[in-house]
Amino acid sequence: MKKIFQYILVAVSLFSATSCDSFIEVEPEGVIDEQLAMENPDKMVTAAYSMLGDCWYTYPFNLWPYGDVASDDCLKGGSGTTDTGYHPMEIWSTLTSTPGEFDELWYRLYCAISRCNRALVSVAEYGDGKLGAETAKQRDAEVRFLRAHFYFKLLTMFRQIPWIDEEVYKNNAQEQTRNDEFTYEQLFQKIIDDFKVAYDVLPAEQQDGGRVNKIAAASYLAKCYLTLAWGDGYEKTNGVSHINQEYMKKVVEYTDVVKSSKYGYLEDFGDIFLPEYKNSKESIFAVQCSDYKDDNTTFGRANWSNMLNGCWGIWSCGWDFHKPSQNLVSAFKTKDGLPDFDNFDKTIDYPINGVPTAQKWDPRLFHTVGMPTFPYKYEESYTMTKDNSRTPNTYGYYTSLKEVPQRSKGETFNSPWQAFDMNDYVFRYSDVMLMRAEALIEIGQLGEARTIINDIRQRAKNSVAKHIQYAADQCEIALYPDTYFKDKETARKCLQWERRLELAMENGRYFDLRRWGIASKTLNAYFETEKNDVYDGQTYAQYLKDAHYTPGKNEFYPVPYNQLYYVPGLYSQNKGY
Secondary structure: OOOOOOOEEEOOOOEEOOOOOOOOOOOOOEEEOHHHHHOOHHHHHHHHHHHHHOOEOOEOOOOHHHHHHOOOOEEEEOOOOOOOOOHHHHHOOOOOOOOHHHHHHHHHHHHHHHHHHHHHHHHHHHHHHHHOHHHHHHHHHHHHHHHHHHHHHHHHHHOOOOOOOHHHHHOOOHHHOOOOOOOHHHHHHHHHHHHHHHHHHOOOOOOOOOOOOHHHHHHHHHHHHHHHHOEOOOHHHEOHHHOOHHHHHHHHHHHHHHHOOOOOOOOOHHHHHOHHHOOOOOEEEEEOOOOHHHHOOOOOOOEOOOOOOOOOOOOOOOOOEEEEOHHHHHHOEEEOOEEOOOOOOOOOOOOOOOOOOOOEEOOHHHHHEEOOOOEEOOEEEEEOOHHHOOOHHHHOOOEEOOOOOOHHHOOOOOOOOOOEOOOEEEEEHHHHHHHHHHHHHHOOOHHHHHHHHHHHHHHHHOOOOOOOHHHHHHEOOOOOOHHHHOOHHHHHHHHHHHHHHHOOOOOOHHHHHHHHOOHHHHHHHHHHHHOOEEEOOEEEOHHHHHOOOOOOOOOOOOOOHHHHOOOOOOOOOOOOO
């Protein structure tokens, strides 16, 4: 791994678990001597927290190019296939270890881990004396949560990763640490161990509104066990036939804690994605972002991960990336209020404002996807047209809505780059409840799973009048009858569909498909239909004719070339690359 800098930049944190009030109210102190930094454990912890949103569109920590663009939910967007290095993630067939985006992501995540390791050493050596034993114990737990968070992303992406902890740091053994020392499950267990410390030590609510808590740790533990429950990530050894029932029970155990907490469903689905509700009861764990007008900085703590994803012609500098696919739009079709599982993509349909047709749609479509003739994020003064697409012959006319604020709120900074003050959700309540429903299905508690899914559908049904009244005539959604939950196979289909609609364009679709062991089947079928997309006579997405997903190889992304050869012979490449 590239050598990590031997100094620490003490910066302002941007993480919160539902509170708007930051526990950090200090000015940045710049680059300081390492020993002096180590003698200030609270500031070292602050430096670790500050890495949560210390990313950029070329290394987005929310992983939108890898979880959405790589899936059936999303087209890359931009000015064309050569705009950024994300095109290979979209078509898979040309994917290699050389894109600079891989290298930057790997490096920056390990920089974040390096800060965590330094903070752990600082707290261990100076915490009791300077903070008191109880506070030091909590700070240690918080940093272990942060380290596990960053490692979860690395393991999700690259599978074979070196485990560099505080002992490796103290021994200066980073460049002697192999990436094949531990198995996939062993690495997950190390991540689980860190989250378990956070879960055991931290309170359900923190007095300081910027610190991680027990409920966030429970959510992550559930996600870790859910991932492991399906297998090892490769299709031959993943999926329904490899389900670990004990791990599924762990998911239920930890989601019990979330269910019994102060968190819950926000009443209107559309509110979740508005800045004024970004720290609502729905938000269990989110990277906090801000506007410069509110935090007295020049540029604000903006959401730079999503800076490319503003709509063309709506924003002053919208780059039109992260474009919903026709397949995703079609998945919102309903028949008698229920998903049209088997026929949703056999015809290309799209709503037209003011011209209702017989085809009805799940209301969440209008909260998720921007479409010509409809207001952009509820504001009729910014109604979209086909001119709001940058390259319609390549990427079509749809735009993503969730990660951007309403246009009247303006950009955080727009010269030469725009950014937004929308938080990046890591866990929201409905995501965790759907994880719970997934586990309940696999352990045979189908009725409770149905209740969870129907609660979420009822919230969607109630989310029309406040924001999308202009689409009311086109919305129809019903709750699942108990006949859909008489067997696991049908219940799974309902659960998987619900995760897609509820969490569409929230950066996790590909990782869901991989977990369920259906990535190759789903994506290769998607490439065949999506390459023939037509919107009002305009064809697009034809470049997908070159796309193909290869199981046994593409499940994980390759170890970046620059990392693989930084110390020749130290790292092994993932199979197939």
